[in-house]
């Protein structure tokens with residue numbers, strides 16, 4: 523059994539935002555009373571009953587919470603040697619002003635009407651931060667769509683401004699075959715987006731435990747496939763039975779291999795580890811987090827979810843190399859802090875290594891350009907991943923928000939769109 527992972531409130535993601543939001547709401551004394559039921563409902567539900575019994579069978583569930591493959595501190599304050607060290611981490615997070623933490627004018631986006639994209643074309647549209655619209659093998663996907671608000675209240679974790687407003691909405695999105703949810707943090711899972719798309723999604727795929735939120739918001743359990751790491755679900759079959767196609771590693775230092783069951787030939791979504799955490803309230807890690815692979819139409823796309831650098835990128839790359847590797851990977855690149863939370867988000871040089879480990883042909887850096895959750899400039903992830911990707915064996919793609927990425931088109935490239943806003947600042 524791995525050592526107990528310590529728990530504390532968390533700068534840079536869900537639980538910390540929740541604590542700040544709750545303090546702010548109490549001080550203002552208005553939001554919760556004006557829309558009390560709606561506010562409480564947006565937190566979702568903790569797994570219990572039948573779902574909790576299912577969770578307790580997972581080897582990733584130990585001592586009442588999900589665990590990473592290796593002991594992981596969410597912040598350095600959890601392993602701080604002194605009170606002053608802990609205080610310093612919190613003082614920096616709460617008081618330090620970061621120049622250029624947000625763009626000083628609205629971002630220009632490509633206003634692509636997702637409904638008009640030919641369904642037969644393999645393509646993706648990055649919708650800022652970690653929200654993605656994707657078409658592959660004739661299937662339509664949404665990944666972590668946040669059409670509205672990435673926090674419990676609008677004045678916390680404010681979205682950047684976009685020319686003409688945020689360019690995507692449920693009304694401008696076609697019905698989709700599959701919704702993939704990587705984990706339950708606020709900046710990835712928005713209750714109102716779930717409600718708005720509820721009758722327009724063929725099936726849902728998500729890590730163990732996240733189903734409790736979707737069920738709480740009215741999504742039928744029969745539409746949801748809940749995956750543990752190394753599980754797979756078939757596309758086109760709502761609520762598809764989870765398939766075990768890998769021999770899971772006996773210990774976290776060993777790699778998984780394809781198991782005795784035949785490898786799926788159709789359209790499949792695989793779940794793999796990520797090094798992160800979860801939670802929408804003070805109680806952490808009651809739902810699992812994961813990375814995913816979509817395989818259909820002879821192509822494969824990798825979705826990192828949120829997380830720090832670890833051996834799973836190399837492991838997943840090795841598993842799919844014989845199949846032809848990945849055509850495209852969306853890798854988390856933003857909201858990092860190598861000093862204060864080095865293990866649960868990747869910094870750009872690590873992201874370039876992750877793409878190399880995966881053996882992907884092309885990579886899009888995500889988890890940036892909508893929220894400021896860390897102490898770097900808003901353009902730091904894009905500047906640094908551009909530098910870190912030079913000479914590496916993959917094509918870096920930096921689409922403007924809303925640009926259409928043609929999956930498998932080796933000739934496509936995108937200009938450094940953020941340069942026009944920062945001028946000489948990043949020189």
Ligand SMILES: [Fe+2]
Nearest residue numbers: 535707798828
């Ligand atoms: Fe997260």
